[in-house]
Amino acid sequence: MAEITFQNVWKRYPDGFEAVKDMNLEIGDGEFMILVGPSGCGKSTALRMVAGLEDITDGDLVIGGERVNELAPRDRDIAMVFQNYALYPHMTVRENMGFALKLAKVNKSEIDKKVDEAAQILELGAHLDRKPANLSGGQRQRVAMGRAIVRDPKAFLMDEPLSNLDAKLRVQMRTQVARIQQQLGTTMLYVTHDQTEAMTLGDRVAVMRAGIIQQVDTPKVLYEDPINLFVAGFIGSPAMNFIPARLEEGNVRLPFGDVPIPAGVKTDKREVIAGIRPEHFEDAQYGDEVEGGLRFKTTVDVVESMGSELYAYFDIKGASEVHSEQLDELAADAGMDDVPGGSASHVVARLDARSQAEHGREVEVVLDASQIKLFDPDGGRSLT
């Protein structure tokens, strides 16, 4: 078994900076866990502690039931794939993949067998005699993974392994990584700053900010039930709209109308932040009829056409100055440089591709009121 467990783990660098704070995380045997968060949130530090490349300041790190805090990296039986997958340029793909086994004095026929198996999984069989210089970026990345796979480790650690690839290749490789992990069934801890990668790859995703894990759950739960404003804004693209609102007489008073307060909301706050995903708006002319939806007319400012759908940005009329200030404060409280949803005075809606939304045109929009989220403006905790 190869569970990886962080128990109250801290990392304090020599200059006193706390990069990881009281981290608790259980990665199950065979689980694909993603650690995601903005740059500098401490995710690489956490991964490097598992690899043994970084000392643990406090707490316990347990791999396969064994506390490994003091165990040397080579004795941990885990393999790490880095962003810059430094292959040996003078060696062939076969030699690169088998190198660790050769160092470990494994006999040649056994090495060949392991390399052939890995090459098959990675679809590298036809390239085994090539040198890295004669491979594409994606192929090189697969060789780097091959080096990890042949060692048959307890767990794989990956630090942004796809970030050097171009956008199209990254999407292809994403599918391959998911397939390989499923095929091997090996525990995997994978670090990325890219929320799309996190959402498409992981069995579960841990969202981290400023050294602290905010929420750990399946991609679906993170998306549908974010625990706070930070997770809500970080997960999803385009980001969730955050709109200052008032709770009054059983209603959420939004700039474009009133909707009933969602069931189960308990707060004595009057001022809240409403969170609305772009897909919970639709063009009244083309959407499915939403029961209890809030209809309103609005003038479209900017349209981005994605082919299969379009994103329409419209103004929140009247109160944009107030909103802007309030949202800036809120972002600062929640530790965000900026509100992920972008401009405070704009709302983005994902509309049917047939929508006639265009700059300056008035469209009728329906909001699915049942999908609205509410957040506490102090600290950003979810109220729904």
Ligand code: ATP
């Ligand atoms: P990125 O995606 O940019 O690599 P990250 O989330 O992986 O970011 P880490 O590399 O884990 O972040 O770094 C976390 C924080 O710790 C950063 O603020 C970084 O500046 C700080 N840090 C990293 N190494 C050291 C060090 N040796 N001494 C002091 N602070 C450090």
